[in-house]
Amino acid sequence: MNKRNKTDWERVKADAKADKPVPYEPETDLYDPNAEKAVEQFWAQAKVTSPGRPRVAVKHPTLNMLLTLI
Secondary structure, eight states, rough: OSOOOOOOHHHHHHHHHHHHHOOOOOTTTTSSSTTTTHHHHHHHHHHOOSSOOOOOOOOOOOOOOOOOOO
């Protein structure tokens, strides 16, 4: 297993090949990942965003200064 990557991809691939169901807890999970219809419905309503700060309109202050040289 890669030191930087915490996912055990060999186990994930083996579980997928064996068609093991994904663990699901109705109290905490947003949808049942084993129900195809629930997955489609969730992703149809989801708003996918990129990581990082959200875009906001940048307000530039107006430059109202009087420069005097002494």
